[in-house]
Amino acid sequence: MKRLYPDIGCYSSGYFETGDGHTLYYEESGNPDGFPVLYLHGGPGAGLSPGYRRFFDGNHFRIIAFEQRGCGRSKPFGSLENNTTQHILNDIAALRAFLKVDKWILFGGSWGSTLAMMAAITEPNTVSGLILRGVFLARREDRDWFISQHGAAATLFPEHYEMFTDGINPPITTTSVCEHYQRMFDSPDELQRLAALKRWYIWEERLSRLSLPHGTGEFTSHYPINLMTSLAKLECHYLSHQCFIPENFILQNVHKINHIPGTIVHGRYDVICSTKSAYTLHQAWSNSELQIVQEAGHSTSEPGIALALCRATRDMSKYLREKK
Template sequence: MSELYPAIKPFDSQMLAVGQGHTLYLEQTGNPKGLPVLFLHGGPGAGIGEEYRRFFDPQLYRIIGFDQRGCGRSMPFGQLQENTSQRLIEDVLAIKQHLQIDTWLLFGGSWGSTLALLVAISQPEAVSGLILRGIFLARQQDYAWFLDPDGGAAQLFPDYYQDFLQPIKESLTSQNIVDAYYHIFTSGDDVSKMAAIKAWYLWETRISRLHVQVDEENLVPDVHHAISLAILECHYIKYQCFIDENYILKQLDKISHIPTNIIHGRYDSVCKLEAAYSLHQGLNNSQLTIVPEAGHSAFETKTSAALCMATKAMASFLREDK
């Protein structure tokens, strides 16, 4: 990951109450007077971690990150109530108001790309630009690619897919995959719940990189992270991310003027490349970079390099545009 900027610490962190019993962890890094950029993490449920800060030149950017509802350091942890796409959009707008920001750049990968697009559609006048990686458009075909036995991921990784199905095999005759997992996550005993969480997390982690990590003991290093990722992803997929089918592509006219950089790994097995291509085709002011020798992860070497190049180029463009 030598292409990344050096590791840095936040200059500010706080807990922000946003209503419905939810409080968000919010942090800022880099230059307090720099170009404001909001980092939107994936999952849902992945949390921000620390490495995301390294995609941005800390001299140029005021880097803003937060843990979305129910994950990371936000509270209450794992909460599904009042945890919808609409609430997350409201949270982003509340953060913008709280930090007194007029316009900002949105940077999101995977589910973060979905949320960035939803936020931009809801308030396009406040978005100076978009940098999006590993595009997920929350369509039925995107869910099917990731989870269905006839989907792309299952066809590429049939052995790993069988491991993924193991905790729910007895339920598949009466329930679909997502409902079976959701039942365990929300009402199963502790043993079955943790087995299901590990299986869900392993499935996504195993297929996220072009070169699969061999040491499986290190694939679930953080149980806290695995719990929120599995449960919240399942929750959002069960309810089709709380948006209508093909909603994003139907709304692109609202954001077609926003400069957009789209980055997607050629061999992404979590989010199919077609989504990035379709998004690019619908946005007149977009640039698509298909990263060779890369899967879904933002931290594969060539993807990290492409993201850093995108933030550098966007900073130059936005400063010239003023």
């Protein structure tokens, strides 16, 4: 981790209104005259993680980030109303106009990679490059990989999956899991509600990397209640609605971004998002480079993933400087 770029504080932050009941937090850091890059966090519902700026050289990038609807410092917290993929795509476009950006690089991991691809397909003329990590194409097979009893996650982590799906009658599908958790999240019993939020959060955390730090990934561990709430509620909400994306939409429309240069970084042993999805996207996207990181899973906290992302942003800034 010492080889990441130095973390820098933001020079501007604030809120902007969506016009349909949400107020979104955003911030800018780095060089105001640098190449604009939009950092898209994962989840849905994860919010901005500490140190996310360390993937960028602050001398070359104008780093823009915001917290998506219902999470982090955006308001109302945990709200599912007017919270769909199309709403977030509208927010991305509105933020770009608000900050007077003509074209920017889209940098997204996991769910953030989905949003980056969707935004680029929707408005390819506004995107100068793409950097994606832990590709999630939002197809049924991608959702089942993470949640279904026949998915890779359940196969590799059966004891954790048993705790995650406790109380759900077989056959256990992505749909039945999401329906069960939605009922628990709406329970009038606070202890039941909090236990369900924690179970969902722990399931994702246990899958996120090859080796967890001591004291994490167990039900006795302590986690921030806000992060547990937004991540669990919003992930369940989106998965329940097929991520509000038509089946196979990204691959069917990837030709619209073939002219945009991009790098795909994916951990060889990613259990949340399948490596096959990253490979399939790379094959369909002629202007992409695929970097499969050995001995790594899903998380940016894994050194190999973090360093690959730093190289990707360095190479992108070099490419754009030479293109000028």
